[in-house]
Amino acid sequence: EVQLLDSGxxxxxxxxxxxxxxxxxxxxxxxxxxxWVRQAPGxxxxxxxGISASGDNTFHAASVRGRFTIxxxxxxxxxxxxxxxLGAEDTxxxxxxxxxxxxxxxxxxxxxxxxxxxxxS
Amino acid sequence: xxxxxxxxxxxxxxxxxxxTLSCRASQSVNSDLAWxxxxxxxxxxxxxxxxxxxxxxxxxxxxxxxxxxxFTLTISSLxxxxxxxxxxxxxxxxxxxxxxxxxxxxx
Numbered sequence: 641e642v643q644l645l646d647s648g649x650x651x652x653x654x655x656x657x658x659x660x661x662x663x664x665x666x667x668x669x670x671x672x673x674x675x676w677v678r679q680a681p682g683x684x685x686x687x688x689x690g691i692s693a694s695g696d697n698t699f700h701a702a703s704v705r706g707r708f709t710i711x712x713x714x715x716x717x718x719x720x721x722x723x724x725x726l727g728a729e730d731t732x733x734x735x736x737x738x739x740x741x742x743x744x745x746x747x748x749x750x751x752x753x754x755x756x757x758x759x760x761s
Numbered sequence: 762x763x764x765x766x767x768x769x770x771x772x773x774x775x776x777x778x779x780x781t782l783s784c785r786a787s788q789s790v791n792s793d794l795a796w797x798x799x800x801x802x803x804x805x806x807x808x809x810x811x812x813x814x815x816x817x818x819x820x821x822x823x824x825x826x827x828x829x830x831x832f833t834l835t836i837s838s839l840x841x842x843x844x845x846x847x848x849x850x851x852x853x854x855x856x857x858x859x860x861x862x863x864x865x866x867x868x
Binding site: 648684685688690699701712735745746747748749751752753754 | 793794797798804805806807810815816848852855856857858859860861862
């Protein structure tokens with residue numbers, strides 16, 4: 641059974657940092673590109689970062705570029721999102737997401753349960 | 762990037778009735794269109810991919826159609842458990858983008 645377990649969220653002050661983790665099981669993690677998608681309170685879905693299966697290629701949305709960094713450790717089946725210089729606009733539930741097919745751009749067939757990041761003083 | 766526009770923003774439908782949700786792309790995405798359902802307090806889940814193919818375990822009352830720039834999700838006989846937000850997503854063009862969502866309410 642595919643499982644994605646998101647963790648690392650919490651309350652952080654403006655300008656602070658957090659590192660999110662997503663621990664995967666039930667599929668061949670190292671063969672899938674992975675993504676982080678966030679949802680601000682009462683808002684829609686925004687894909688903030690993606691990473692290739694090997695970790696060699698990454699994508700960061702303009703809204704987070706230069707502040708967030710996606711990475712992965714295939715030996716630990718874990719996806720990360722390092723978030724620096726956090727602002728109130730980053731307050732959201734963050735989900736890791738797995739695409740339906742390995743090796744191509746595909747819709748997400750499994751999502752983590754989400755981890756809430758609240759940026760506030 | 763491609764902009765996905767969903768309508769209406771909110772849809773109120775009685776149980777047993779048909780619900781029709783729309784999604785429009787700012788340029789052609791061929792059939793590379795997915796629909797997601799997000800129930801209150803839950804993560805999104807995949808409903809439809811390839812514009813019209815139901816994901817594993819999705820009931821037959823959910824159907825979808827379209828190609829190019831115009832897409833439709835239809836729920837043929839609304840059940841109370843269909844109360845949710847529905848999002849479309851294109852994955853034809855990089856980066857993949859989501860619509861803003863349609864909130865489906867039960868009358």
